[in-house]
Amino acid sequence: MLDAVSKGFKAARNRLRGKAEITPEVVDEALRDIRVALLEADVEFGVVKRFIASVREKATGEVVDTKVESKKGAMKVSPADHFVKICHDELEALMGPVDTSLTFKAKGPTGIMMVGLQGSGKTTTAGKLANKLLAEGKKPLLVAADIYRPAAVEQLKVLGQRLGVPVYHDPNARPPQMCKAAFEQARAQHRDVVILDTAGRLAIDEDMMRELEEIKAGTEPDNILLVADAMIGQDAVKTAAEFDRRLSIDGFILTKLDGDARGGAALSIKEVTGKPIKFLGMGENLDKLEEFRPEGLAGRILG
Ligand code: GDP
Numbered sequence: 330m331l332d333a334v335s336k337g338f339k340a341a342r343n344r345l346r347g348k349a350e351i352t353p354e355v356v357d358e359a360l361r362d363i364r365v366a367l368l369e370a371d372v373e374f375g376v377v378k379r380f381i382a383s384v385r386e387k388a389t390g391e392v393v394d395t396k397v398e399s400k401k402g403a404m405k406v407s408p409a410d411h412f413v414k415i416c417h418d419e420l421e422a423l424m425g426p427v428d429t430s431l432t433f434k435a436k437g438p439t440g441i442m443m444v445g446l447q448g449s450g451k452t453t454t455a456g457k458l459a460n461k462l463l464a465e466g467k468k469p470l471l472v473a474a475d476i477y478r479p480a481a482v483e484q485l486k487v488l489g490q491r492l493g494v495p496v497y498h499d500p501n502a503r504p505p506q507m508c509k510a511a512f513e514q515a516r517a518q519h520r521d522v523v524i525l526d527t528a529g530r531l532a533i534d535e536d537m538m539r540e541l542e543e544i545k546a547g548t549e550p551d552n553i554l555l556v557a558d559a560m561i562g563q564d565a566v567k568t569a570a571e572f573d574r575r576l577s578i579d580g581f582i583l584t585k586l587d588g589d590a591r592g593g594a595a596l597s598i599k600e601v602t603g604k605p606i607k608f609l610g611m612g613e614n615l616d617k618l619e620e621f622r623p624e625g626l627a628g629r630i631l632g
Contacts, residue, residue, distance in 0.1 A: 331586075331595070331626075331629065333366055333369050334366050334591075334592060334596070335630050335632055337365060337367065337369075338362075338366065338413075338416060338630060338632070340366075341362040342359075342412065344358050344362065345359055347409075348409070350408060356388045356389050356412070359412065363416070367596070369591070370562070370592055370593040370596070371561075371591050371594075373593070373601055375601075376423070376596065379600075380419060380420075384415055387415045413631055420596070421624050423599065424596065424621075424626060424627070425623035427621065428580065428605040428607065429605075429620040429621055430607075431551075431552050431607075433551065437516065438512055438515040438516060438520060438522060438523045439522045439551050439552075440523050440550030440551050440552070441551070441552045442525045442527060442548070442553045442554070443524065443525060443554055443556055444553060444554070444555050444556070444572055444576060445557060445568075445572070446532065446533070446557075447478055447531050448529070449558045449584060450556050450584035450585065451475070451527070451529055452488070453484075453488075453584070454556050454582050454608075454618070455471060455526040456471070456489075456492065457615050457617065457618040459471055459488070459489070459524055460615045460616060463492060468519065468521050468522070469521075470494070470511060470520035471485055471488070471494055471495070471524050471526065472523060472524065472525045472526060473485040473486065473496055473498040474504040474507050474511075474525055474526060474527050474528065474544070475504075475526050475529065476528065478528070478529070481528075482498055485526055486498070491615070495518070497515075504527065504540055505543040505547050508525050508544045509547045509548055511525070525548070525550065527540075527541055528540065533568060533571050538575050541575070542576065552579050553576055553577070554578065554580055554581065554607065555573070555581050555582070556581075557582070557583055557594060558584055559584060559592055559593075559594045559595055560585050560588065560591065561594070562593035562597075565598070566601050566602075569594075569602055570602050573602050579607075580604050580607040581598055582608045582618075583598070583606055583608075583609050583610065584610030585610060586610065586611055587611045595609075595626060605621075606621040607621055608620060608621055
């Protein structure tokens with residue numbers, strides 16, 4: 330995951346290794362490696378620019394006390410380590426602050442509305458969330474409201490069966506009515522969280538957005554989570570910004586970070602939209618959902 334970015338940071342560190350002092354010239358060379366790697370990973374251009382400017386300022390701007398206390402007494406941190414620490418802090422700041430919380434109603438079923446483009450991993454992630462909530466002692470109800478992708482309803486039913494979680498679907502209802510009725514069913518059956526798997530298209534389209542707005546207005550979900558495929562970089566970020574504009578989402582779940590995803594979305598999406606990444610999809614299995622930890626991802630990138 331994020332291998333290319335990681336390689337860029339390592340190359341930058343190697344440039345500084347063994348140097349007694351960080352000169353602006355060396356910092357510039359190191360930043361060039363990082364810049365290329367970030368752009369190759371499809372990190373949004375403005376984000377790359379601001380990140381590089383910020384690291385440059387911190388690495389060259391002030392005379393830094395690189396002495397640290399350790400068990401062996403005072404010791405100097407090498408310029409390479411100091412530079413890596415600056416990068417680590419800036420990466421963390423870029424992706425954070427962390428907020429992996431979900432909002433739960435004190436009374437009555439909590440609503441979680443999953444939105445995103447087709448193929449982003451929405452249905453799979455709805456199953457993963459149900460699995461996580463089950464483990465936390467909740468009683469979820471899954472709702473198969475993606476009626477346009479023929480396999481989605483069946484796929485969710487299979488996931489529900491595997492988890493022992495009921496799946497609500499009504500072939501005769503339009504998605505907004507179906508979602509509303511699902512909350513009635515949840516109340517009647519004492520299910521405390523309703524997870525709506527809504528329809529996605531291959532690209533943002535007006536009919537889809539209107540339908541999602543209608544579902545939102547009819548069910549007033551407590552959480553609207555956008556599922557975005559981390560493999561598609563800047564496009565995922567643009568899509569996220571548009572969904573946020575129309576639906577005012579609460580946060581993101583980035584999927585497919587287990588593969589050789591270039592991963593640019595992970596580094597851009599928070600900065601561009603101001604909304605937090607809540608979870609990462611790390612595989613196809615139902616237990617492959619991780620809470621997002623910016624320090625963890627920064628650590629993985631810097632190796
Ligand atoms: P939807 O159209 O948004 O509902 O997408 P699906 O849930 O059907 O997922 C599309 C494909 O991505 C499926 O083959 C999933 O198994 C796969 N997928 C979903 N999440 C992940 C993930 O975190 N990692 C990997 N490797 N594959 C995933």
